[in-house]
Each structure stands twice: as structure tokens, then as C-alpha cells.
Amino acid sequence: MRSPFVLHIDIDAFFAAVEVMLNPALKGKPVIIGGMPDERGVVSTASYEARKYGVHSGMALRTAGQKCPHGIFLRGRFHVYSQTSERFMDVLRRFSPRVEVASIDEAYMDLSGMRYLYPSVYDLAHKIKRTVEQEIGVNVSMGLGFSRMGAKLATEVAKPGNIFFLRDEKEFISNLSLEKIPGIGRHTLVILQGLGIKRVKELRNAYPAIWKRTIAPHIYSGSRYPDRHEPRTKSFSRETTFPEDILDRDLIMSHLAYLVDRLSVYLIEHQLYAGRIEVKVRFSDFSTYTKRMSLDFPTYSYNNMWKRALYLLDCLLKKKKLPLRLVGVKVEDISHQRDILPFVSLKTEKLSSGITDVKKRFGFSSIFTARELLLEKIYPVDRDGVVLKTASLTK
DNA sequence: TCTGGGGTCCTAGGACCC
């Protein structure tokens, strides 16, 4: 039997695990990350203790509050989680240069070059597991396979906290029910179930063309671990769901201005330029609309982006005469280098960059544009984006 | 009990150009 060479690693209940690591008093308790049980929002992560009560990610917080009234609800500290994630990935890179970051708590490793260094891939997997758990302080599950999909499915079997090797991927996958396949979501599932198909092999027999296109390419076919270039982030977005729906256009504008500002600061800090901007609204009936347009030239300037964002917002607000539940903004077509800029734009670019310097030193709420001051409705925030209770705009 | 925030990728139609 050949040795598996793709290792998939997943941190168990990641956000909750980090909170437990930082506060051992939470150990063994039902920890629920996402917000307070009386707030709008959903569960981001639930510890295994909380899952026993039927709480899972994606569930409305209010529902989670009912199912698990004594649960420990936390808002979440995403800066801490992403720092922990970087340390986790660094540990993995000590074992193999071929680490592919799949998400904040998940990675694939190619072990094919490592077989001469360790007695077996299983020894290696165990060693990686021990090292991560000791150095990072969180538990991981691992799957071994001959393809990414095989390894990932193996991890599902291994959870929580074990290592599993999927020996016969083809056999395993063809007997699997469709909702277990990564990439098949609710919508596709409903359609396929409507056709009377529940398992992968039924799909393969009844609709070989669909099977060939969607699932077959991911199953082991004798090919080596496929190279995938390190993904470059292609878009950045910020959005807010209001505690209560809002009808007042000025107030909506202020929220949007704040989000555009956060994106502008982010772009400047990372020396990036955006080529396109998109605004998103969600009305009180949950209907969601987006509108996007190209910027005149790649830019990070708040002013340039704001002009477009405001236009897009006004177009979207005409769709329905309902209060808004959410407003959001996204930038795309990210580039590192600017094209030749029209002379006039240099002034606003420099102004944006200067304002950002002030914000970096004194926090987001340290400086306001005249328009924001005029409205006096914007929520002041600290530099992590946390809304402060009191406003002191006059100082 | 309503349903977050941050992403990726795909499709499809219309505009525009040759």
C-alpha cells in the first residue's frame, strides 16, 4: 500500500479553543463565540461542550441563547485569532515548505518529500500534531489522503482530536452522502434531492456528465499533489448589520463613510490600490442588493472612493422604500502599483495618506472629515473598530 | 428564534468593437 502524502490539519473549534487557552477557567464549559444571546447575529464557533446542547456555527445567537442558557457568550477577538493562526502556520512550515493555507484554522501539507526523513508519514503526522498542541495550545484533527478532498474528508472522520487515514478514497467518496462533499451546499443539495439523488454514486450513475465535471477531478487519479499558487487576496470588504433597522439616509451615509474610511486606511497601510468599488445594502425584509463600478484609476484615497460609494448607495436605496438592516462596501481589482495618475488626484491621495498617519497614531476616532462632524451622528470607535459609548466630538 | 462578516468563484446578459 502506498503512503498517503497529503495531510490536512484543522484546529478544533478554533475561536473557542483560543479563548479557553487564554482563560483556562473556561475549560470544559460551553463557550459560544459570536456575540451576546440577545443580539442580532450568528454563532461563529461553539466549543464541543456547547455543541452537546445543539448549538452550532451559523445558528442565530438568540436561538443559541435558548438552547444553552448557561453558555458563556463572547464577542470574539479576531486580531488574537489571526495572530494565533499565523503562529500555527509557522509551526507547520518548520516541517515542510509546502504548506497551503486553506483558511484561518486549516491547512494542507505535501508530505511527499518528507518520507526519507521520518520512519513513516504517520510518525511525522503525530509529531506535527504534538508540536502544534504543545506550542500553540490548541487541539487539532488531521486527515491523511492522496488528494486534498480525500485528506479533508479524512479530517472530518478524525474530529475531534484524532488522525485518520482514508485508504480508499474512491470507494469512500462514492458511498458518501452529497452534503458531505465540499462545494455542495444547501441549494445544490435541494436540487439533487429533488432528482432523487442522495449519494455520490447515485449521481455518478444517473448523471455521469455532472459527476465528471464536479467531483471526479477532485478524487485521487494517480496524479501528484497538485501545485496551487499561493492565493493573493483579491478583494477587501467591510460591512455592518445595525442593531436596529435604519431609515435615515444621513445615518446610513455616516456608517458607509466609516466603512469606506476603514478600507482606505487598510489600503494605505498595505500600499495597495483598488480598481473597483461595490456597495451592498440589505433591507429589513432581508432582500440584498449590490452595485459596483470601476474607479477612474486605481486609488486608495478616501475621497475618491467615497464619491463613488455615495453614488452607488443612492442607486441602491431607490430599490425599495424600506429601512436598512445592513450596509457594506467592498474594493476589488487590487494592485500594488499605481498607473500614471492624473495630476489633480495626487492632492487627494496625499491627503488620505496624511489622515491615515494621524489615525494610526491616535486611533480611528481622532480625526473626522468635516462632513462627519456636520452630521454628528457617526459612532466614534477605537482603533480596533469597537464602538465607544460616549462621543466627545468637540474636543 | 430569524438569518454575521469576510472571502472566492462562476454565470449570464449587455455594451462595445471589429
Place this chain on the structure above:
DNA sequence: TCTGGGGTCCTAGGACCC
């Protein structure tokens, strides 16, 4: 003074993932 077909870009929306 009414007309084809193909390529490419732009935009809107949706499915999906963690």
C-alpha cells in the same frame, strides 16, 4: 437605414466556504 458573428470588458447576482 439596416444588418452577422465573435471576442472582450463590465456589471449584477448567486452559490459556497470558514
